[in-house]
Amino acid sequence: MSAHLVSAYLVACRYALLAMAKNRLAAVLLIAFIPMWITVAKTLTTPKTFPFRLRATGTWLRAGGDEITMISGSLNAVSLLVGFLMFSAARRTRAFDRRLTAAGYPRTALIGAKLTTLLVASVLVSTYATAWMLLFWSPLQPFLLGIAVLAVCLVYGAMGMCLALFLPGEVEGLVTIIMISIIDLAPQNPVASTTADKTLVELLPSYGSLQTSLAAGFTRNATLSPLLHSTAWLTAMTATALAAFALHTRAHQPPAPHHDG
Amino acid sequence: MKRQPAVVLRAAAVRKSFGSRHVLRGVGFEARAGQLVGIVGENGAGKTTLLRILSGDLRPDDGRVDLVGTRGYCPQHPVLDEELTVRQHLRLFQVAYRLPSPGRALQLIDTLSVAGYLDAPVKVLSGGTLQKLNLVLALMHDPDVVLLDEPYQGFDWETYLRFWDLAQELKGRGRTVIIVSHLAHDTERLDVLHHLRDGLLGPSPAAGTT
Secondary structure (H helix, E strand, C coil), X not given: CCHHHHHHHHHHHHHHHHHXXXXXXXXXXXXXXXXXXHHHHHHHCCCCEXXXXXXXXXXXXXXXXXXXXXXXXXXXXXXXXXHHHHHHHHHHHHHHHHHHHHCCCCHHHHHHXXXXXXXXXHHHHHHHHHHHHHHHCCCCCHHHHHHXXXXXXXXXXXXXXXXXXXXXXXXXXXXXXXHHHHHHHHHHCCCCCCCCCCHHHHHCCCHHHHHHHHHHHHCCCCCCCHHXXXXXXXXXXXXXXXXXXXXXXXXXXXXXXXCCC | CCCXXXXXXXXXXXXXXXXXXXXEEEEEEEEECCCEEEEXXXXXXXXXXXXXXXXXXXXXXXXXXXXXXXXXXXXXXXXXXXXXXXXXXXXXXXXXXCCCCCHHHHHHHHHCCCHHHCCCEHHHCCHHHHHHHHHHHHHCCCCCEEEEECCCCCCCHHHHHHHHHHHHHHHHCCCEEEEEECCCCCHHHCCEEEEEECCEEEECCCCCCC
């Protein structure tokens, strides 16, 4: 890799992260909304235990309604937040990226910076949310829980980048992400629906994360197979967003050759 | 006999339609090194479409564009990242153009009186200042051919005059400047004036007159 490409990547990354850190609404949501959601779910819902079947392994488990609601609520909150963050960044820089690449900025450097931003945002938000959950609750496998939360952040972040391709405004993006997240998580909640074991459920974007979180919370098995679903979603979303980026920033003529003088 | 400067930009039979609307119907012209070329036309005449095709931002349906050397394009509406500062924009475009130093960019910033806003985020700047930055980003690599779409929108009188000084300075150094505008005033400052009408380019009746 050339020194120019590395320096282009580092500059793009630094500015993308700085710009993202200035997203005040996202910062407020992160600091206030996530702990509030987790606290409400844990304190206001019933601690009565429910039997449910963990679809990933087929085993029957029992868990407190409050804990299940907290898991589902946290996944919901982090996915909205990272989805919104990435949507808003992708929408903001759409035309500017086109101008920058037309001027000669390496596209791979911009793509690298976008993926790094997605990863950094997801790691930060998922670590923060997992830490709040651990204040209220001791899951059997806390690290696996963190991975499950990270996975849903990545999936929704990539989804936000995709939505920015065809939704014009921030409000449209936010509402769409909220609707998708509701449709995604509601039918999977084991408390709301103990028969949540239809094949269709496996196709939902947060299926992998919810199954892995439940396994992390209430079993000692390192159940990783549901994360393959998350990986498939992440790959599909990222590939779509990057293909659209490549298409959007393509030049219609080869750049004019430099000449001396 | 004095040799004419080389042709650096040539558009031939350029056509572009959007649906059933034929915006450009076979536009052709040439520009030489050291020329200030104006393209005027009414609102919606297709001036921006033509400039976007010349800049490589838009693909023509038919025809071709040949350009020798480097090009700088200043879009009609400032295309910037609202969260970044002026200085951060200069840094990004310094990387894009592979410039060893931001020297010329800072010089232009100075000429256009933007120096006081170097560390201000773009979202707090006035329309005129945004347009100045928009222009600096198109000129900072000292391109051979400069394509400017309504470049002095929102400029105050002082800046407007400084813009023309800058254009003269570019011309003096053999650069070619193409200016698109809906107004045909100040045509005496231009070497060539084209009029875009009904999707075709013709000589303007105002060319060479004041």
